[in-house]
Amino acid sequence: VHVYNLGYPTISLTKDLLLLDRALGYSPDLVIWPVTLEAFPMDKQLSSPLVAYNAGALRSLIEAYGLEFDPNDPALVDFSFWDRTLIGQRRNLADIIRLQLYGFMWAATGVDQVYPEYTPAQVDLDPDLAFHDFNPPMLDPDRLAFDILAAGHRAAGGTPILLINEPMLVSDGINSDLRYNFFYPIWAYDQYRQQLEERSQMKGWDYLDLWNIVPAGEFTNSAIHMTPAGESLLASRVGDAILERVCQQP
Numbered sequence: 001v002h003v004y005n006l007g008y009p010t011i012s013l014t015k016d017l018l019l020l021d022r023a024l025g026y027s028p029d030l031v032i033w034p035v036t037l038e039a040f041p042m043d044k045q046l047s048s049p050l051v052a053y054n055a056g057a058l059r060s061l062i063e064a065y066g067l068e069f070d071p072n073d074p075a076l077v078d079f080s081f082w083d084r085t086l087i088g089q090r091r092n093l094a095d096i097i098r099l100q101l102y103g104f105m106w107a108a109t110g111v112d113q114v115y116p117e118y119t120p121a122q123v124d125l126d127p128d129l130a131f132h133d134f135n136p137p138m139l140d141p142d143r144l145a146f147d148i149l150a151a152g153h154r155a156a157g158g159t160p161i162l163l164i165n166e167p168m169l170v171s172d173g174i175n176s177d178l179r180y181n182f183f184y185p186i187w188a189y190d191q192y193r194q195q196l197e198e199r200s201q202m203k204g205w206d207y208l209d210l211w212n213i214v215p216a217g218e219f220t221n222s223a224i225h226m227t228p229a230g231e232s233l234l235a236s237r238v239g240d241a242i243l244e245r246v247c248q249q250p
Contacts, residue, residue, distance in 0.1 A: 004028075010048040011039045013148040014069075018050060018057055020152050024159065030245075031161045032238065033152065036168065036224060037192040038183055040144040041132045042068075046075040053077050065151035118221040122182045123173035131188040139191040146199055153205060162241060163207045165196060167214040167234055169223035181223035208241050210234065 004026075006019045013035065020031065038044070045051065046069070051058055055076035062069050082088045106112040129136050134143070153161055169181045179185045193211065200207035218230030226234065 008048075008050055010050070011036070012044050012046075012048040012051060013039045013145045013152075014045040014058070014067075015048040015050050017061060017148050017152050017155070018054060021057070021061060021155055024155060024157075028159055030242065031156060031159060032164065032242075033161055034164045034166045035149075035196075036166045037131075037189055038224075040146070040192070041134075042143055042145060043132060045069070045145055045148070046073060051076075061151065065147075065154060067147060067151060121169055121219045121222050121225070123169070123171040123176075123216065125171060125173060125175040125179045125182065127175045127178055129178060129185045129187065131183075131185055134188055136185070136187045139188050139195070141195050141199075144192075144195070146195075149199070149205070150203065153203065160206060160245070162238075162245070163200065163205050164238065165193065165207070165209045165211050166224065167210050167212065167226065167230070169214075169216050169219040170212050171216060171223075183223055206245070208238075210237055213237060 004023070006023060008015060008019065016033065016035075016039070020033070023031070052075055055078055058069070058076065059071045061067060062071050080088075086093070102112075131139070134140065149163070168184070170176075171179070171181050177186075180189055193209065197207065197209065199205070214226055214230040214233055218227045218233070219225060220227055
């Protein structure tokens, strides 16, 4: 089994769609697409550098799938002729060379990153009920990027996608009756789960909701970053789901 991890910093479904569109060129047998509510607000979609600096690729997706973005949005970066020259790209070229040289040290030591002590994820929470610019009682699905999920499934064609709602920390600290964690007020997250479940059933998406399978003690510095034990628990559940789907195939 060959597995490719296409995780990239920043949370955005549009960033995921760009990666998916490129990865489909390698004819995968299965796509595992983990998501969380933080990736859905429309104001998050173009903020990822991977999206902003691949404006041409995004415009192709906008045209192909009728995505509700302005192809001339100022958040998208268009490179001038000068920017595309060796001189204009000298910083990026220097970074590439430097990172390649670091590879010798990583190979020699077996260490590519040293993690110092970190501040544990917040469990005593503010009483704020807002999520981005959403306020109770309604999480408007028209302002969430469900069309990006639909575009990803259309792009995949016959390649199966396993859509997973990722685990998150569920706090039992101060104001945990109002918020699950730093990211999510309860009212917003519960509506998101219901909307994603209903959309998946309506569209026939293969959907697995694992939002609360990892104990709160198995998160590190945020409500979505897990310890090795937490990641192993998630991997085990996803592995079981993959085997169930593979064994059902002729």
